[in-house]
Amino acid sequence: MTQLTLGPILFHWPAQQKIDFYARIAxxxxxxxxxxxxxxxxxxxxxxxxxxxxxxxRLERGGKTVVFASLAExxxxxxxxxxxxxxxxxxxxxxxxxxxxLWHLSGRPHMIGPLMNVYNEDTMAYLASKGATRFCLPPxxxxxxxxxxxxxxxxxxxSIEVQVFGRSSLALSARCYHARAHxxxxxxxxxxxxxxxxxxxxxxxxxxxxLAINGIQTLSHTYLNLLPExxxxxxxGVSHFRLVPHTQDMVAVAQIxxxxxxxxxxxxxxxxxxxxxxxxxxxxxxxxxxxxxHLRVQ
Amino acid sequence: xxxxxxxxxxxxxxxxxxxxxxxxxxVYCGFQNxxxxxxxxxxxxxxPELERSVVYAHAHGTKVLLAMNTYxxxxxxxLWKDAIDTxxxxxxxxxxxxxxxxxxxIATNYPDARLHLSVQAAASxxxxxxxxxxxxxxxRVVLPRILTVPEIRSLAAEVPCEIxxxxxxxxxxxxxxxxxxxxxxSGLSTNLDGVCSPAAQVEYIRDAAGNVSTQLGxxxxxxxxxxxxxxxxxxxxxxxxxxxxxxxxxxFEEPISLNLSPLLPELIDAGVHALKIEGxxxxxxYVKKVVSAFRKAVDDISSGQKAQLADLLALTEGQKETQGxxxxxxxx
Numbered sequence: 001m002t003q004l005t006l007g008p009i010l011f012h013w014p015a016q017q018k019i020d021f022y023a024r025i026a027x028x029x030x031x032x033x034x035x036x037x038x039x040x041x042x043x044x045x046x047x048x049x050x051x052x053x054x055x056x057x058r059l060e061r062g063g064k065t066v067v068f069a070s071l072a073e074x075x076x077x078x079x080x081x082x083x084x085x086x087x088x089x090x091x092x093x094x095x096x097x098x099x100x101x102l103w104h105l106s107g108r109p110h111m112i113g114p115l116m117n118v119y120n121e122d123t124m125a126y127l128a129s130k131g132a133t134r135f136c137l138p139p140x141x142x143x144x145x146x147x148x149x150x151x152x153x154x155x156x157x158x159s160i161e162v163q164v165f166g167r168s169s170l171a172l173s174a175r176c177y178h179a180r181a182h183x184x185x186x187x188x189x190x191x192x193x194x195x196x197x198x199x200x201x202x203x204x205x206x207x208x209x210x211l212a213i214n215g216i217q218t219l220s221h222t223y224l225n226l227l228p229e230x231x232x233x234x235x236x237g238v239s240h241f242r243l244v245p246h247t248q249d250m251v252a253v254a255q256i257x258x259x260x261x262x263x264x265x266x267x268x269x270x271x272x273x274x275x276x277x278x279x280x281x282x283x284x285x286x287x288x289x290x291x292x293x294h295l296r297v298q
Numbered sequence: 299x300x301x302x303x304x305x306x307x308x309x310x311x312x313x314x315x316x317x318x319x320x321x322x323x324x325v326y327c328g329f330q331n332x333x334x335x336x337x338x339x340x341x342x343x344x345x346p347e348l349e350r351s352v353v354y355a356h357a358h359g360t361k362v363l364l365a366m367n368t369y370x371x372x373x374x375x376x377l378w379k380d381a382i383d384t385x386x387x388x389x390x391x392x393x394x395x396x397x398x399x400x401x402x403x404i405a406t407n408y409p410d411a412r413l414h415l416s417v418q419a420a421a422s423x424x425x426x427x428x429x430x431x432x433x434x435x436x437x438r439v440v441l442p443r444i445l446t447v448p449e450i451r452s453l454a455a456e457v458p459c460e461i462x463x464x465x466x467x468x469x470x471x472x473x474x475x476x477x478x479x480x481x482x483x484s485g486l487s488t489n490l491d492g493v494c495s496p497a498a499q500v501e502y503i504r505d506a507a508g509n510v511s512t513q514l515g516x517x518x519x520x521x522x523x524x525x526x527x528x529x530x531x532x533x534x535x536x537x538x539x540x541x542x543x544x545x546x547x548x549x550f551e552e553p554i555s556l557n558l559s560p561l562l563p564e565l566i567d568a569g570v571h572a573l574k575i576e577g578x579x580x581x582x583x584y585v586k587k588v589v590s591a592f593r594k595a596v597d598d599i600s601s602g603q604k605a606q607l608a609d610l611l612a613l614t615e616g617q618k619e620t621q622g623x624x625x626x627x628x629x630x
Binding site for chain 2: 073074075079080083084098099100102103104106115117118119120121122123124125126127138139140141142144145146148149152168170171172173174175176177180181182185186187200201202203204205206208210211213218220286287290291292293294295
């Protein structure tokens with residue numbers, strides 16, 4: 001049975017916007033698993049910490065499984081403490097996005113997020129032997145390698161997840177590029193990243209749409225769309241299909257992907273429905289085909 | 299004060315001999331394939347070249363560290379395992395690794411081999427570092443270039459292994475091992491193929507007025523007026539526009555090099571065991587000048603004297619230098 005998942009919200013949305021978003025997901029979306037947590041910036045965490053219990057309950061009442069996703073970059077004492085405390089959670093599975101999570105969780109069941117560098121079967125096997133049960137693969141891993149990962153995952157008894165919609169995470173830095181764009185530094189950012197709920201556009205000097213900035217993270221301008229590839233992903237053994245949350249209608253996006261996975265619609269029909277949702281960028285799937293990530297390979 | 303190890307780049311056999319002669323305590327190098335993160339045309343070592351180079355280095359008391367610091371994609375890990383087997387046969391002194399599967403292969407098959415954790419593993423906190431030490435017996439970690447000296451000092455007290463930091467050279471802005479910008483543009487990956495801004499996809503386009511735009515693949519990375527020198531189009535050093543900067547700005551960083559020479563005494567005092575010079579892609583003349591200068595500086599500091607560093611600014615990228623995150627967290 002294929003599962004549709006909703007990745008963590010990568011951008012800095014106001015707390016009320018997140019609460020409303022998850023309420024609608026809980027009530028209406030054809031999504032099986034929701035990943036909750038601040039992955040990108042530890043400074044943003046306090047804004048939502050007090051709402052997790054309520055949002056988790058709401059999602060679970062809506063029949064969703066909730067997984068907590070960890071911070072992706074752990075440097076400061078405060079972040080180390082956050083990570084340690086986070087890993088004490090026992091009621092929910094944790095998705096690890098920084099190696100420090102492995103230190104805390106080895107020997108206990110956990111999941112591996114797409115910001116961990118798990119590119120091959122040997123690394124997957126090692127982590128599986130220490131308790132990892134699901135691997136969301138890095139965005140740049142080509143299909144030719146995903147198929148190998150799927151074969152080994154079957155032997156190891158673990159599951160494979162692949163992002164199929166939304167901007168692709170391309171890089172992490174210690175520097176906050178949102179703050180830099182506004183002449184500030186990370187410690188004095190004034191949360192300017194809140195102005196760009198799908199990322200801050202970065203264009204080339206010749207006017208080409210290029211990248212999207214989200215604090216310390218750089219993402220693609222293009223939106224990953226693997227609708228045409230879904231049936232082959234399914235055939236090779238990918239069991240979990242991740243949507244990255246954006247401000248576009250994610251309930252509609254989820255339904256399009258669900259219907260395509262269930263073969264209730266053709267990939268072509270699904271594609272034209274998705275195109276009708278005012279996605280503010282071209283679609284791409286280059287990484288999957290072993291080509292430049294910004295390309296759309298037909 | 300214990301003298302730290304000076305770890306120097308060797309992109310070619312000739313550069314290796316130059317670094318050894320100039321006083322390197324250790325050199326780092328890689329094979330001519332995707333197993334190392336400087337997989338550039340014309341660089342790196344064939345097996346016979348490495349064999350002769352190890353003999354030369356060892357005869358002069360210099361260690362050879364083999365960079366095995368990319369991430370094998372599923373289905374291709376044999377290339378990495380073969381390279382490791384070869385490195386063992388040639389007697390290299392340590393392997394610099396990033397991938398957990400690669401580290402596990404070495405720890406299992408060659409338990410006596412020495413492992414260094416590459417900067418590409420992005421281990422930026424004591425728990426991550428302890429994980430690699432505990433699981434694979436890592437003896438040294440190369441720290442990401444994102445920590446301040448006080449942070450390094452406090453980290454050094456909390457980890458059970460040696461610490462190596464970069465002190466000079468090219469200064470990438472993304473966390474090493476966590477950047478696929480090059481792959482997004484070019485279809486070649488820094489983590490998987492060891493490639494950053496591949497020269498084969500670089501173009502310098504000059505207009506009638508003499509202005510130059512630098513391109514990587516289909517994208518413009520920067521534009522230069524006729525009085526400016528066009529720099530190499532590295533994505534994180536390019537100029538772009540955003541609503542707050544519609545005239546173009548260095549969104550990530552200017553073309554700038556890391557030069558920590560003013561911070562050397564502090565770094566050594568903070569407990570850093572090894573100082574790394576970047577630049578496997580640089581010339582023999584560069585290696586000679588930089589290694590000699592830092593050799594003298596480290597020796598002076600270790601013997602309690604004030605270091606008189608020759609002016610290394612001329613060798614830096616765009617003749618601009620920075621102390622990056624090391625000096626102050628305001629860099630972030």
